[in-house]
Amino acid sequence: MAWLDRRTGPTGAWASTTHERYERIVRLHIDASLDPRVRPLGACKLRDLTMDRIAAWSLGNGQALAPTTAQI
Numbered sequence: 001m002a003w004l005d006r007r008t009g010p011t012g013a014w015a016s017t018t019h020e021r022y023e024r025i026v027r028l029h030i031d032a033s034l035d036p037r038v039r040p041l042g043a044c045k046l047r048d049l050t051m052d053r054i055a056a057w058s059l060g061n062g063q064a065l066a067p068t069t070a071q072i
Contacts, residue, residue: 001026034060 004022007014014022030042041049041057 029061 004019004026007019026042031040033040038056041053044053
């Protein structure tokens with residue numbers, strides 16, 4: 001993901017710990033799926049994303065993650 005490789009945000013360069021945290025979140029919750037029967041969100045083509053698909057992903061994150069992490 002190009003935005004992750006840039007290692008910067010609107011307020012400037014990220015600390016290395018921030019980059020590691022974002023990378024871990026992407027790897028665990030976007031490039032992977034909590035349900036092995038469902039393709040990861042990051043593997044879906046944009047045309048296949050629906051409001052229902054995003055809502056199910058969000059609900060799964062809300063149940064599996066700490067509240068502060070699920071809000072990211």
